[in-house]
Every structure is written in C-alpha cells, then in structure tokens.
Amino acid sequence: MSEERNGREAWARLDLERARRTGDPEVVYGEGKTPDQVVALLRRLRAAHPARAALATRLSDDTMTRIGEDLPEAVVDTVARAATLGTLPKPTGTVAIISGGTSDQRVAAEAALTVRCFGADATRINDVGVAGLHRLLEAKPEFDTADVLIVVAGMEGALPSVVGGLTGVPVIAVPTSVGYGASFGGLSALLGMLNSCAPGVVVTNIDGGFSAGVHAARIARRRPE
Template sequence: MPEGSSHLNFDTSRAQRIGLEEAILAEPKPLPLLVSILTDAHAAGHRRLITRLTAAQHEALPDPVRDALDYCALSRVAYLGAPAPVHVGLRVAVVTAGTSDAGPATEAQRVLRWSGIEAAMVADVGVAGLWRLMERAGELQQADVLIVCAGMDAALPSVVAGLVPGCVIAVPTSAGYGVAQGGMTALNAVLASCAPGVLVVNIDNGYGAACAALRIAGRWRAAQTGEGAL
C-alpha cells in the first residue's frame, strides 16, 4: 500500500445512506496521498468528486490521472469520471454579488452539476447597483433554491430573501478590504439577517451550500415519487 494511505477508509455507501457522495478534499492532503487516492480510483474506474484542488496540485499529478480529470481552476473542483445525468426537478440558481465571488459560486455550481442538477448562474447583481438585481428578480422568483454568494457587507442574501419565495442559502465570501476580515463581517451579517429563513454556510463554502441544496432536492424528489417520503 502506498506510503501515507493506510488510514484511508472511503465512504462508498454514503450516497445510498444520505444521498450525497463523499468528496475528496484535496488542498490539505500531502501530494503522495492525493496521488495514491486518485491513481487507485482511476485504475478501478471509480467516479470521484474532488474539491479545493489547487492549480499546483493539479499540475503535479501523474499525466494519466491529470488527463482523466475535468478540472476547473476557478472553482478548484475536478471530476474523475462523468457527472450524473441532468434530471428535471428542483430549480436551483447560484447568485453572486460581484465577480470576486465567482470562485465559491462556481464551486457550488460544479458540485450541483456533479449530482445531476444544472443550476443557473446569475452573476454580478450586488446591491451597489440594485438595478442589476431588479432586472433579474422575475427570473430569481422562479427558483426553488437560491445559493447567494456575497462578501464585504453581504447585503445581497437579505435583499434576495426579501424578493423571492424560494429557499435562500447564503455563502459569505472572503472578498473585501480591512474590516471585512476575510469574510467574518459577511458571515456575521448574514447570520444577523433581518430576512426570515435565510440559511448560512461557512465562509467561501460553495461546496457546503451545494450539499444543502442537494439534501433539499433529495427530499423533494422523495416526496414527488413517494420513495422514502415521511
């Protein structure tokens, strides 16, 4: 067994148990361990979702593994194998306040696509130019779940939640100067939102927001089909 991989115990039944596949969090892993995990998965023909894969890590992977990946440098999300077929169901939109929020937003969109949800991206509609948001309000009102990514004062999730009936999941991002404190101000702002029912994930956690949307989608499908419905 390759050095450093003896503790690995992949949760292969997670999708059957909770509806979410286990993802490989790449960034904190030593390169030899990451290479071992991906090489073994590739050789066995397994599908794997990889998150927070840095450009340096991607470049350092062996050619056969790197060539097998569908890698997005902006989101740092990679697919090993094909994503699930797109299915018609819950309508999900990913919304950004500005282009600085594109990384976490694209991470959420890519994680959703891996699991079969084609989420629309509504970009650069922050409250500093409120007309941009209002021009898209009708479109946003059609979404069942909205993942709203915003840094700085993170006002956008509250404003969106005041306009739409769908579930709003706020992703505070690390964009901003000085007292923005790497997203802490945004996190506190969305936690203190005056709009009722706003859900909040951690700073820059597009993956977590996508997983929350997937849990909602799973229960929605179960209710529609009668499979596993409460």
C-alpha cells in the first residue's frame, strides 16, 4: 500500500496493488473527502495505472467544480456525480442498465459509468417503470441481447422481478432511496427485490450503482471473444 504524506500523518492509503490482485484498480469514494483530497487521489491513481482511467464517485458540487478547474483533462459526469481521469478501456461484453424513472437516474448513471470504467459497454434504457409496462415490453428486444442487466428502481422495487420474468439474462437489482414515506429511504425496494419470485435476480445495497457496475462489468468481460 502507498501513503499520501505531506510532512504530516498519512491521510489516505491507496491500494495500488488492487489491480494486480483483482484486475481492477482502486476507486476514489468522494463522499466525506475534501476537493483537494479527491484531486490528489485521482492524480495518484492515474499515475500508478496510466493504462486505465481513474474513477472518483459520490462527488459534491464543490469537488466536481474543483476537478474541472484543476484537472481539465478529466471528464465530469454531473448526473452520476462522478469523474474519470484518463482513457476508458476498450469494452468487452455489454451491460444494459434499465431504470424505472427519471428520479433513479443518478444511480443508473453511476452504474453505467462504472461499467465503462471497468471494461464493458453500457447501454441505457430509461423510464420503463412498472406503472407503464408497455414501455418495458417495447424495450425487451434491446435488453435481451445484453450479457448482464442492471435494473435500478425505487418505490416498491418491483421492476427487477418483472424483468427477471421476461428474460434469461442475469439481473442485478439496485434499489434506490426514491419514494414516499413508507419506502423508508429505499428499504421497501430492497426487501421487495430480495424477495423476488423471479429466478436469477441478485441485489445490491440501496443506491449501490457502483457495486452493481463493477459486478456486471466483471461478468461481461468474461464473455468469450
């Protein structure tokens, strides 16, 4: 492991060996870090892994602004609240990210960007929630050809079950914290997805777009050439 030192105690220890162990480099989790810290960590990761884009997630408005100022070569995704520094890898395999509604877009965008950073292609299928099933059925030919599906939904979290009943493609369900009071910040969606009666559905934590993206990309990358 490496240490960030500035004549003071180390404030961050980057796992620069992660890429060797797992095939994927460490990512900067921006929440709780200052803009200066995120910029410094992105630079360190980029220098350590010049062949791979460095990724920072869960960024504040101030941090996104600072990245744009200090790292003009970085690409900031204001919807995903994330940034990449460096060239994205050549994609292998395809992941379709299906989202229930516009309010789920931040999590869906985080998942899609993570998929691309971790070496797979990402296709977005937006606003196909269960309140209008005709929209989902119209999109079926598109997601049937993917290697993996990430299904992002809030409210009662029914969308992954419906998708799992329509296709044999593996489904990674992501509950979001979108919903009214009885949704309990995504807990209702989480429990609904965990209790899905459709086979082949696995579930991440609430708002876990990054986790779903990593998992899906690793599956898609293993597709035979």
